[in-house]
Amino acid sequence: MQIITPDYYNDFKCIADRCRHSCCIGWEIDIDDVTLEKYLGLKGDFASTIKSNIEFCDTPHFKLGADERCPFLNKNGLCDIITNLGEDMLCQICSDHPRFRNFYDDFTEIGLGLTCEAAAEIVLTKKDKTNFNLPPEALELPIIKLRENLFAVLQDRDFSIDERVDNLLTLIGAKLPDNVDWYSVFDGLEKLDNAWDTYLSRIKDGIDSPAANNSLDTAYEQLLVYLIFRHFTDCRYDEKLTERVLFAALIYKTLKTMNRSNTIKELLEIARLYSGEIEYSDENINTLLYMLSAHQD
Numbered sequence: 418m419q420i421i422t423p424d425y426y427n428d429f430k431c432i433a434d435r436c437r438h439s440c441c442i443g444w445e446i447d448i449d450d451v452t453l454e455k456y457l458g459l460k461g462d463f464a465s466t467i468k469s470n471i472e473f474c475d476t477p478h479f480k481l482g483a484d485e486r487c488p489f490l491n492k493n494g495l496c497d498i499i500t501n502l503g504e505d506m507l508c509q510i511c512s513d514h515p516r517f518r519n520f521y522d523d524f525t526e527i528g529l530g531l532t533c534e535a536a537a538e539i540v541l542t543k544k545d546k547t548n549f550n551l552p553p554e555a556l557e558l559p560i561i562k563l564r565e566n567l568f569a570v571l572q573d574r575d576f577s578i579d580e581r582v583d584n585l586l587t588l589i590g591a592k593l594p595d596n597v598d599w600y601s602v603f604d605g606l607e608k609l610d611n612a613w614d615t616y617l618s619r620i621k622d623g624i625d626s627p628a629a630n631n632s633l634d635t636a637y638e639q640l641l642v643y644l645i646f647r648h649f650t651d652c653r654y655d656e657k658l659t660e661r662v663l664f665a666a667l668i669y670k671t672l673k674t675m676n677r678s679n680t681i682k683e684l685l686e687i688a689r690l691y692s693g694e695i696e697y698s699d700e701n702i703n704t705l706l707y708m709l710s711a712h713q714d
């Protein structure tokens with residue numbers, strides 16, 4: 418099976434106790450069958466601690482503690498399972514995070530998700546154009562060739578980032594609908610973090626923010642390339658090719674409008690929240706794709 422990854426993929430390392438928004442807080446941590454079997458086979462005091470913190474049900478998971486903390490996230494911000502047993506004893510979901518995987522018949526794509534602050538920093542502060550390690554066979558696939566064209570438009574630094582997004586939409590012959598109240602659409606989606614509401618209130622007047630200076634053009638380029646890499650190829654399943662490109666443009670304009678200070682620091686925070694709120698919910702993504710589909714001429 419061919420694996421496709423962005424060139425920054427191996428740069429990721431969890432920053433553990435230095436992480437301000439640990440993924441070990443606020444998320445249900447499901448335990449896969451293989452790891453559950455390993456836990457059940459353990460002996461000793463720590464094995465008992467693990468077993469007593471598992472909620473045995475259809476989808477076994479750890480019982481979250483106060484403030485929805487994973488019971489193994491200690492007060493120093495480190496994972497007791499790693500310190501006691503090693504990384505090999507983490508369940509699949511913990512080993513994978515913040516990586517995402519998109520599976521297709523002929524290849525699998527793996528990337529770093531923006532919901533992790535360390536990953537977001539790698540992706541959005543990268544100065545060089547992002548490349549992907551494409552096996553020669555992948556380059557023969559029409560969907561990959563088309564996506565390479567989309568990347569080329571987004572990475573054409575002779576143009577401002579707004580011009581590049583316009584060029585992208587011209588290439589696919591579509592435009593973002595201007596008769597949708599995107600604030601109400603986003604506000605109606607399932608939400609996780611109150612901080613997202615603060616940023617949502619910034620799009621009440623629309624998502625066509627006046628052009629700021631271009632100091633963040635490279636960061637927004639990386640955001641758009643990430644969005645196309647992560648979401649576009651699924652049009653193989655749902656045939657929403659146009660909508661998935663529009664989705665990238667919509668998220669770009671939304672996050673840019675939210676970033677009133679026009680700083681990378683605020684963009685990193687907004688991107689982290691966006692990813693957690695939208696990208697981990699198929700329902701939320703499908704609602705946005707539906708809105709983009711329903712409002713095309």
Ligand code: SF4
Nearest residue numbers: 431432436440533535
């Ligand atoms: S969010 Fe990222 S950096 Fe923070 S604890 Fe999780 S994997 Fe590590």
